[in-house]
Amino acid sequence: MIKKGMKLYSILFGACPKCHQESMYIEKNPYILTDTLKINDTCSHCNTRYRMEPSFFYGSMYVSYGVGIAFALVSFAISYLILESSLLVAFFSIVGTLIAFMPIIMRVSRNIWINLFMNYDISLVKK
Structure with a gap:
């Protein structure tokens, strides 16, 4: 089970x-292509x-x-x-898989990238 506090979450x-x-994203649905990569400037909870x-997200x-190679390998295997x-x-x-999952691949890649540089802070969670 994936819970809050885990990087995977x-x-x-x-x-x-x-x-x-x-959510970091303004629009939760990644398939609204005009807003796929639009991200809030700050978190309203922890700032x-x-x-x-x-250009942070160029990485x-x-x-x-x-991530695209992983999706392609799964598609090939199936x-x-x-x-x-x-x-x-x-x-x-x-x-077809890469085209269909392109918005998800882009978001997951950004999520992985930012999680390489930031860690969960339990002290920011209200009890």
């Missing part, structure tokens, strides 16, 4: 990496600044590559190895 749900009390410096592009399709079908499965 912040990564999967886009919660503030310091307090896990609210954590999400953009520590200008998440490197993480995005790895289509080619489990469903025993042809390589051409497996290729189109990978392309």
